[in-house]
Amino acid sequence: QVLLVQSGAEVEKPGASVKVSCKASGYTFANYDINWVRQATGQGLEWMGWMNPNSGNRRHAQKFQGRVTMTRDSSISTAYMELSSLTSEDTAVYYCARGIGVTPGRGAYSYYMDVWGKGTAVTVSS
Amino acid sequence: SYEVTQPPSVSVSPGQTASLTCSGDKLGDKYVSWYQQKPGQSPVVVIYEDNERPSGIPERFSGSNSGNTATLTISGTQAMDEADYYCQAWDSNTVVFGGGTKLTVL
Numbered sequence: 001q002v003l004l005v006q007s008g009a010e011v012e013k014p015g016a017s018v019k020v021s022c023k024a025s026g027y028t029f030a031n032y033d034i035n036w037v038r039q040a041t042g043q044g045l046e047w048m049g050w051m052n053p054n055s056g057n058r059r060h061a062q063k064f065q066g067r068v069t070m071t072r073d074s075s076i077s078t079a080y081m082e083l084s085s086l087t088s089e090d091t092a093v094y095y096c097a098r099g100i101g102v103t104p105g106r107g108a109y110s111y112y113m114d115v116w117g118k119g120t121a122v123t124v125s126s
Numbered sequence: 127s128y129e130v131t132q133p134p135s136v137s138v139s140p141g142q143t144a145s146l147t148c149s150g151d152k153l154g155d156k157y158v159s160w161y162q163q164k165p166g167q168s169p170v171v172v173i174y175e176d177n178e179r180p181s182g183i184p185e186r187f188s189g190s191n192s193g194n195t196a197t198l199t200i201s202g203t204q205a206m207d208e209a210d211y212y213c214q215a216w217d218s219n220t221v222v223f224g225g226g227t228k229l230t231v232l
Contacts, residue, residue, distance in 0.1 A: 035221065037169075045161070045169065045212050047221040059219050062127065095168060101216075102175075110157035110175045111216040116168040 002026040004034075004096050004117035011123045017084040020120045022096030029077035030054040033099035035113055036070065036081045038092040046092075050099055051079060086124045093119040128217035132224035138231055144200040146227050148213030151194060158196040160189060161212045163226075169212065173198060205231050 007021040022034060036048040049060030051070040060068050069082040079096060097113035104110050130150040138144040148158060158176050161169040171180055173189040176196065186201045200207055208231045213224040 037221075037223075044210075044226040045163075045223045047223055050221065061220065097169075099221075100174075104157070104175050108155060108157050109216055110159075111221065112157075112159035112171055112174040112214065113161075113169075113221075114171055114174070114180065116170070118168055 002098070002115050004098065004115055006094075006096060006117040006120045009121040009123070011125065012086050014087055014124055014126055016086050016124075017082055018086060018090075018122050019080055019082040020094050020096075020122070022079045022081070022117055024077045024079070024098070027098075029072075029074060033101065034070075034072070034079040035097045035099045036068075037095045037097055037113075039095070039119075040089075040092040043092075048081065048094075053079065083122075086122075088124050091122065091124045093121050095119045127220075128215070128222050130213055130215055130222055130224040132211075132213060132227045134225070135228045135230065138200075138203045138229065140205060140231055141202055144203045144207070144229060144231075146198040146200075146211050146213075146229065148196040148198075148224050149194055150215065150222075153194050153196055153215065154192045156191075156215045156217065158189065158191050159214045160187075160198045161214065162207075162209045163212065164209045172211075200229075203229075203231055207231060 005023045033050045035050045051058040053072045072079045096117045098115040101111040160173040163169040176191040177189040
């Protein structure tokens with residue numbers, strides 16, 4: 001069974017950093033990207049970035065430039081997302097999700113997320 | 127940056143067909159995925175590569191994508207299908223989500 005198990009809820013003060021972990025099991029960790037997606041209460045899904053555990057290549061949304069760091073420890077099949085300089089606007093549920101990218105046929109690239117963690121609630125409050 | 131747009135809400139009667147749209151410039155040149163999210167739960171992919179259903183997703187879910195619009199169609203909508211639905215595309219090595227559509231079954 002493919003699973004992504006995330007770390008527990010966090011409460012941080014403004015200006016601090018938070019690091020969320022995502023432990024993969026049931027598949028070869030190196031073979032699939034890990035994405036990070038967040039969702040504020042009552043809001044939509046917001047993609048933060050992806051990282052390829054094999055190559056270490058990563059890409060993040062421009063909005064998080066300079067604030068997000070995605071890393072991994074392949075020895076324990078775990079990905080991490082650290083977000084710094086937190087404000088109240090960062091209060092959200094943070095999800096990790098396994099990404100699959102293929103080129104099915106018409107030349108375009110298909111990328112989707114087939115397995116999601118249960119989410120980690122991060123609250124930023126003074 | 128690339129954007130895709132979804133209507134905030136759609137209503138459908140039980141047993142009827144729901145059509146949820148996702149619009150973006152030349153979206154038909156890209157592949158679109160759709161996610162269902164129920165309150166308090168993580169998203170679940172219901173359609174990928176425009177019209178492919180993952181195992182375990184009911185046949186009443188289907189998708190299409192052409193021109194500037196992708197459509198998620200739910201045939202014979204059931205009460206259990208009431209949820210938020212997000213479309214997603216890939217552009218310039220980044221993931222793009224639509225704002226989501228709340229599907230109400232009433």
